[in-house]
Amino acid sequence: xxxxTLRDGTRDGQLIVxxxxxxxxxxxxGIARSLQAALDDWDAVEPKLRELAARIDAGTVETRPVDxxxxxxxxxxxxxxxxxxxxxxxxxxxxxARNAEPPPTLETDPLVYQGGSGDLLGPTDDIPLRDPAxxxxxxxxxxxxxxxxxxxxxxxxxxxxxxxLLLANDVSLRNLIPTELAKGFGFFQSKPATAFSPFAxxxxxxxxxxxxxxxxxxxxxxxxxxxxxxxxxxxxxxxSFFQLIEHIARTRRFTAGTxxxxxxxxxxxxxxxxxxxxxxxxxxxxxSGAPKTPFLQHGDRVxxxxxxxxxxxxxxKIDQKVVPA
Amino acid sequence: xxxxTLRDGTRDGQLIVxxxxxxxxxxxxGIARSLQAALDDWDAVEPKLRELAARIDAGTVETRPVDxxxxxxxxxxxxxxxxxxxxxxxxxxxxxARNAEPPPTLETDPLVYQGGSGDLLGPTDDIPLRDPAxxxxxxxxxxxxxxxxxxxxxxxxxxxxxxxLLLANDVSLRNLIPTELAKGFGFFQSKPATAFSPFAxxxxxxxxxxxxxxxxxxxxxxxxxxxxxxxxxxxxxxxSFFQLIEHIARTRRFTAGTxxxxxxxxxxxxxxxxxxxxxxxxxxxxxSGAPKTPFLQHGDRVxxxxxxxxxxxxxxKIDQKVVPA
Numbered sequence: 001x002x003x004x005t006l007r008d009g010t011r012d013g014q015l016i017v018x019x020x021x022x023x024x025x026x027x028x029x030g031i032a033r034s035l036q037a038a039l040d041d042w043d044a045v046e047p048k049l050r051e052l053a054a055r056i057d058a059g060t061v062e063t064r065p066v067d068x069x070x071x072x073x074x075x076x077x078x079x080x081x082x083x084x085x086x087x088x089x090x091x092x093x094x095x096x097a098r099n100a101e102p103p104p105t106l107e108t109d110p111l112v113y114q115g116g117s118g119d120l121l122g123p124t125d126d127i128p129l130r131d132p133a134x135x136x137x138x139x140x141x142x143x144x145x146x147x148x149x150x151x152x153x154x155x156x157x158x159x160x161x162x163x164x165l166l167l168a169n170d171v172s173l174r175n176l177i178p179t180e181l182a183k184g185f186g187f188f189q190s191k192p193a194t195a196f197s198p199f200a201x202x203x204x205x206x207x208x209x210x211x212x213x214x215x216x217x218x219x220x221x222x223x224x225x226x227x228x229x230x231x232x233x234x235x236x237x238x239x240s241f242f243q244l245i246e247h248i249a250r251t252r253r254f255t256a257g258t259x260x261x262x263x264x265x266x267x268x269x270x271x272x273x274x275x276x277x278x279x280x281x282x283x284x285x286x287x288s289g290a291p292k293t294p295f296l297q298h299g300d301r302v303x304x305x306x307x308x309x310x311x312x313x314x315x316x317k318i319d320q321k322v323v324p325a
Numbered sequence: 326x327x328x329x330t331l332r333d334g335t336r337d338g339q340l341i342v343x344x345x346x347x348x349x350x351x352x353x354x355g356i357a358r359s360l361q362a363a364l365d366d367w368d369a370v371e372p373k374l375r376e377l378a379a380r381i382d383a384g385t386v387e388t389r390p391v392d393x394x395x396x397x398x399x400x401x402x403x404x405x406x407x408x409x410x411x412x413x414x415x416x417x418x419x420x421x422a423r424n425a426e427p428p429p430t431l432e433t434d435p436l437v438y439q440g441g442s443g444d445l446l447g448p449t450d451d452i453p454l455r456d457p458a459x460x461x462x463x464x465x466x467x468x469x470x471x472x473x474x475x476x477x478x479x480x481x482x483x484x485x486x487x488x489x490l491l492l493a494n495d496v497s498l499r500n501l502i503p504t505e506l507a508k509g510f511g512f513f514q515s516k517p518a519t520a521f522s523p524f525a526x527x528x529x530x531x532x533x534x535x536x537x538x539x540x541x542x543x544x545x546x547x548x549x550x551x552x553x554x555x556x557x558x559x560x561x562x563x564x565s566f567f568q569l570i571e572h573i574a575r576t577r578r579f580t581a582g583t584x585x586x587x588x589x590x591x592x593x594x595x596x597x598x599x600x601x602x603x604x605x606x607x608x609x610x611x612x613s614g615a616p617k618t619p620f621l622q623h624g625d626r627v628x629x630x631x632x633x634x635x636x637x638x639x640x641x642k643i644d645q646k647v648v649p650a
Contacts, residue, residue, distance in 0.1 A: 112513055116577060118579055151650060187510070189572075250455075251514045
């Protein structure tokens with residue numbers, strides 16, 4: 001089942017069910033007014049949404065064409081946005097880029113940060129950048145939306161908490177990171193609003209490519225029309241989503257609608273390309289002594305998309321332009 | 326105007342208006358179903374809430390007695406919880422306690438961290454602690470709840486974004502902090518659910534003690550029945566709430582309902598006592614070479630309260646017990 005959120009003038013938008021081919025939708029009128037409302041009461045709401053999805057497939061309900069420019073993020077505001085950094089190749093490269101050591105517990109203790117969740121960008125929303133000197137970068141990621149997670153949840157039982165999957169562009173301001181992290185309290189100004197893909201999918205929609213808490217597909221990132229990354233999201237996700245859930249739930253519980261990210265998808269095989277510019281700049285430093293690729297400038301366009309085994313776009317496309325703010 | 330949230334079986338609870346003496350309330354039925362709903366549409370809702378408050382004062386509406394054990398946090402779940410650390414005496418003492426240097430920009434660049442906001446504790450909710458070895462501590466703070474804040478908001482204009490004030494217990498797990506901060510991504514497991522005071526007040530309710538983005542009153546903390554701190558929240562708040570708002574809004578905007586905290590209220594004058602145990606332990610180390618005060622154990626009780634110039638409890642009392650989880 002594919003869900004999305006239509007802009008309707010309200011803060012949370014209107015929940016819609018989208019056909020598998022992304023072409024048409026039907027509003028979830030009378031079932032749940034928003035995706036958050038559906039997640040709040042998932043056990044009761046999910047069967048009704050699935051029934052609507054079946055009617056869309058059968059052509060027995062009125063549908064309208066999908067226009068992704070009319071879509072919010074599936075959750076335009078969320079109660080938490082927690083982002084991991086589960087691809088260790090990314091951690092190693094990016095820390096090298098800022099002359100920082102990876103933590104000694106890199107392979108045993110997941111890195112996660114608490115992101116801002118009150119203002120999330122839709123898939124075609126511009127990235128407002130007040131100062132290009134801040135070093136704006138994209139980060140292409142996979143995310144899960146969780147149901148209620150109790151404190152002490154374990155990786156073994158974590159599959160049950162995964163309600164939906166989607167993609168994110170975890171926009172970062174690279175040149176603000178070193179001084180901010182030096183203060184010791186983590187990211188804040190260096191992480192502006194994150195953008196999300198048009199569609200959020202129930203795990204069954206992915207079939208066997210969703211296994212062991214990882215998505216075994218490639219994530220494609222395009223910069224100004226050129227594919228810069230076609231990176232395998234599966235094997236190199238060192239900590240699975242299930243392990244990340246166990247990690248975050250060690251000392252507290254999470255409410256339905258929490259979004260949990262994988263961190264920048266990254267492969268050791270450099271021919272796969274990159275999911276953020278910081279990695280490319282580090283590779284340039286290693287190979288030629290200096291970075292050649294600039295960070296994002298006003299007018300730059302970033303697209304992020306993932307295709308299923310049948311070649312179909314699973315989550316729709318994040319397609320954003322950097323603009324002055 | 327004093328607002329609070331009654332437990333009613335829903336996730337967001339029922340918004341109520343509380344009389345100035347904290348004794349009785351009337352539900353905001355027909356005005357706004359929850360505090361978040363009121364904040365979402367504040368300009369339209371606030372006058373109606375004030376009208377109800379006036380009717381409560383005049384005795385022309387039916388009221389019921391307030392039972393704080395029936396109250397949620399004013400926002401049982403919030404879209405963001407951003408906590409500053411604006412009392413520099415606290416920063417200096419706590420960093421000393423973990424052999425860390427305060428950042429060189431301590432006096433010019435505010436410290437803030439992004440906290441978990443999806444699961445907030447009510448004023449009399451237990452603090453669930455899975456392992457006392459984690460070093461559980463309270464942190465007594467003042468907070469503001471914001472309206473919509475645009476990117477680039479300045480301190481000069483920030484008063485207009487402050488909708489409500491309240492108190493918080495920013496529970497911390499001290500012994501998890503050093504390894505977590507060493508990883509470079511800030512707090513996560515070391516910051517379990519934060520608790521909030523029963524009542525949230527509009528700024529006018531504080532009168533002249535709310536000025537320059539600071540609350541010029543003392544914050545009293547009681548541990549197991551003994552007052553451990555009666556700390557002046559005013560002059561030593563190095564960065565005002567207005568300056569904190571400018572800081573957080575530099576690179577993104579904030580949605581209505583964002584909670585912004587002051588950080589642990591702390592005075593250089595040691596006779597004022599403490600608003601967290603870490604400070605007392607550091608003072609013990611300075612004075613006698615070793616900490617004597619243990620962190621919170623199962624069964625310990627923490628109370629946090631602030632009294633107006635007339636001696637009345639402004640926000641009601643946070644009154645929590647640490648329990649096994």
